[in-house]
Amino acid sequence: MSDFDPVEMKRMRWRSRRGLLELDLVLERFLARRFDTLTGDQLLAYRTLLDLPDTDFLEVVNGKVDLDAPELMEIVDMLRAI
Amino acid sequence: MGVPVRRFDAVIVGGGGAGLRAALQLSESGLKTAVLSKVFPTRSHTVAAQGGISASLGNVQEDHWEWHMYDTVKGSDWLGDQDAIEYMCRKAPEAVIELEHFGMPFDRLENGKIYQRPFGGHTQHNGKTPVQRACAAADRTGHAMLHTLYQRNVRANTQFFVEWMALDLIRDADGDVVGVTALEMETGEIYIFHAKAVLFATGGAGRIYSASTNAFINTGDGLGMAVRAGLPLEDMEFWQFHPTGVAGAGVLITEGVRGEGGILLNADGERFMERYAPNLKDLAPRDFVSRSMELEVLEGRGCGPHKDYVLLKLDHLGPDIINQRLPGIREIAIKFAGVDPIKDPIPVIPTCHYMMGGIPTNWRGEVVMPKGGDPESRVNGFYAAGECACASVHGANRLGTNSLLDLVVFGKSAGDHMIDYIRGEMPDWKPLPADAAGPSLARIARLDNQTGGEDVAEVRAAMQRTVQSRAGVFRNAANMALGVEEIAAVAERAKFTQIKDKSKVFNTARTEALELDNLIEIAVATLVAADGRKESRGAHAHDDFPHRDDENWMKHSLFFGEGRRMEYKPVHTRPLTVDYIPPKERTF
Numbered sequence A: 001m002s003d004f005d006p007v008e009m010k011r012m013r014w015r016s017r018r019g020l021l022e023l024d025l026v027l028e029r030f031l032a033r034r035f036d037t038l039t040g041d042q043l044l045a046y047r048t049l050l051d052l053p054d055t056d057f058l059e060v061v062n063g064k065v066d067l068d069a070p071e072l073m074e075i076v077d078m079l080r081a082i
Numbered sequence B: 001m002g003v004p005v006r007r008f009d010a011v012i013v014g015g016g017g018a019g020l021r022a023a024l025q026l027s028e029s030g031l032k033t034a035v036l037s038k039v040f041p042t043r044s045h046t047v048a049a050q051g052g053i054s055a056s057l058g059n060v061q062e063d064h065w066e067w068h069m070y071d072t073v074k075g076s077d078w079l080g081d082q083d084a085i086e087y088m089c090r091k092a093p094e095a096v097i098e099l100e101h102f103g104m105p106f107d108r109l110e111n112g113k114i115y116q117r118p119f120g121g122h123t124q125h126n127g128k129t130p131v132q133r134a135c136a137a138a139d140r141t142g143h144a145m146l147h148t149l150y151q152r153n154v155r156a157n158t159q160f161f162v163e164w165m166a167l168d169l170i171r172d173a174d175g176d177v178v179g180v181t182a183l184e185m186e187t188g189e190i191y192i193f194h195a196k197a198v199l200f201a202t203g204g205a206g207r208i209y210s211a212s213t214n215a216f217i218n219t220g221d222g223l224g225m226a227v228r229a230g231l232p233l234e235d236m237e238f239w240q241f242h243p244t245g246v247a248g249a250g251v252l253i254t255e256g257v258r259g260e261g262g263i264l265l266n267a268d269g270e271r272f273m274e275r276y277a278p279n280l281k282d283l284a285p286r287d288f289v290s291r292s293m294e295l296e297v298l299e300g301r302g303c304g305p306h307k308d309y310v311l312l313k314l315d316h317l318g319p320d321i322i323n324q325r326l327p328g329i330r331e332i333a334i335k336f337a338g339v340d341p342i343k344d345p346i347p348v349i350p351t352c353h354y355m356m357g358g359i360p361t362n363w364r365g366e367v368v369m370p371k372g373g374d375p376e377s378r379v380n381g382f383y384a385a386g387e388c389a390c391a392s393v394h395g396a397n398r399l400g401t402n403s404l405l406d407l408v409v410f411g412k413s414a415g416d417h418m419i420d421y422i423r424g425e426m427p428d429w430k431p432l433p434a435d436a437a438g439p440s441l442a443r444i445a446r447l448d449n450q451t452g453g454e455d456v457a458e459v460r461a462a463m464q465r466t467v468q469s470r471a472g473v474f475r476n477a478a479n480m481a482l483g484v485e486e487i488a489a490v491a492e493r494a495k496f497t498q499i500k501d502k503s504k505v506f507n508t509a510r511t512e513a514l515e516l517d518n519l520i521e522i523a524v525a526t527l528v529a530a531d532g533r534k535e536s537r538g539a540h541a542h543d544d545f546p547h548r549d550d551e552n553w554m555k556h557s558l559f560f561g562e563g564r565r566m567e568y569k570p571v572h573t574r575p576l577t578v579d580y581i582p583p584k585e586r587t588f
């Protein structure tokens, strides 16, 4: 757990609603299993990922594309494993 | 306590393809236009559309809008309104070329023209041979459309209210629409949006089914708001099942896979569509393919341990075609079906995909309802476009790629007619009725004060199970009658949902409870309308009435929330400029 702004965390929960069912399915599981135990840095990384367009985000989650951003890969790996 | 009021010429609820296309028209004409969206516009469900948008450009093979019109009328199983269908098909080439000029990155032929791919139900010479009519931007057609239209809107000064949820339609004593109430998610505050004209472009409601290709956001809010405001819903018995949803997950495998040569197999390894549709085979219209698949399963030729799905085989296309022409499909199959389609076939089942019914409109985008003997009297100030509207171009069954087309053609048409209405008939705003926000405030207060009620997720799951089992691909009288009773019971439970989180800011639990109110209205409408229609037509396959009955049932249904009653109105049989296409049996 972190001292991340609780309002920001609630905003992130809503922003995990996407235009693609594939992402909804993955992020729903992520919210249920991992989200509440993330560290502040991990939450920041997840927030950055949420800003990706849906189509790009899905390609990252599917492992089709890697991001040139090591600080995001920990969360990406969690999403891929879910 | 005063509810703050914001004033615009036009208020558009929904920032998907339909809402953005309409908004662009209005903003570019200089009218003050607001777009409200639950999510960032480019994350609307339109982003999911991969297959393409149809237009008889004739870039690959000879094509004419009249052939497109014929296919659409036939696809609709003669329930589509032929004036609206003509309008859409005639405008299609212009609409696609306009998107191209807006900068949408379509796939191209070597000669620089837009590439067109084959798709189910698209033919030359009124059903004779398949034709390549679908224009696409790789597998990102919807995404490309949203980005293109969003950028244009920003340039045209459309005002976006992102993460705002519209709650209720405001009608005055004359029945005219004068605005909506909306919840700002970030603060939890309620506002009134006062408008000269309101357009709903809130998309579909596929989440009423448990097996659905639709994202979670597709809760049909516009339809729920319309029913609560006393307006009818049209043709709600017609839901399209996409033949190829990944069994168990719902995730869609685009029809483009079959367009490029993928085939369906049963447990005996037979390409069974050759038996049902000797000409079009795996590319026959969706309802036909879905029903054929369901028959294979019912007759014991399903695959897997429970014999409950069929297989989509594409390994014979080779990795190059799969990777180039169908990017993304491989990853989806691996992640959600656990198979690599380069080697193994994908387990698929018919999955709820598209809502043909919706808020009744005409080809101008005006919402219409019966009044004083006129079955289609205009509701002043109210417009709808896209999947939430029923124009009706898709009738009893939509053709693939006709929805994206519907969004831009009718989004634009609605925008144009709103401009005429606002400039020609509405020099000033009509006053808001007293207590305009009353019903919305009461719903929120009910949720905040509810004790001893049920969990939202539980009630939603009960609704989904009922709709899935009583109004799926195969239907019969006994089953649907049970469904009507069951859904009424679920609707009672929905009145007492309870949420634990009572906070105001980004309260997702509250949002989901409010969405459930909308889903429930649609689930009830679906079952009552399905139970009412005593024939089989398009997506409505009724076991006890296996044939289409044009004499008694070539008519649109209208569901009214009050008393949960049905009325019917005639299908438009007069196109705008060409001859009527009379009904025939649908064979492929």
Ligand SMILES: Cc1cc2nc3c(=O)[nH]c(=O)nc-3n(C[C@H](O)[C@H](O)[C@H](O)COP(=O)(O)OP(=O)(O)OC[C@H]3O[C@@H](n4cnc5c(N)ncnc54)[C@H](O)[C@@H]3O)c2cc1C
Binding pocket: B013, B014, B015, B016, B017, B018, B019, B036, B037, B038, B039, B040, B041, B044, B045, B046, B047, B048, B049, B050, B051, B052, B053, B141, B142, B164, B165, B166, B167, B201, B202, B203, B204, B213, B214, B215, B220, B221, B222, B252, B353, B354, B385, B386, B387, B388, B400, B401, B402, B403, B404, B405, B407
């Ligand atoms: C997986 C999939 C693939 C598809 N592929 C194709 C294809 O290839 N070709 C084709 O023609 N069709 C396709 N379709 C169908 C097509 O994508 C949809 O019918 C179409 O995109 C719907 O667009 P829309 O503008 O009506 O609504 P949407 O794009 O769903 O947008 C609805 C908007 O309304 C907003 N909204 C909803 N409720 C509220 C509220 N209460 N308050 C504020 N805002 C609200 C949302 O935030 C969103 O912005 C596909 C559908 C699916 C599910």
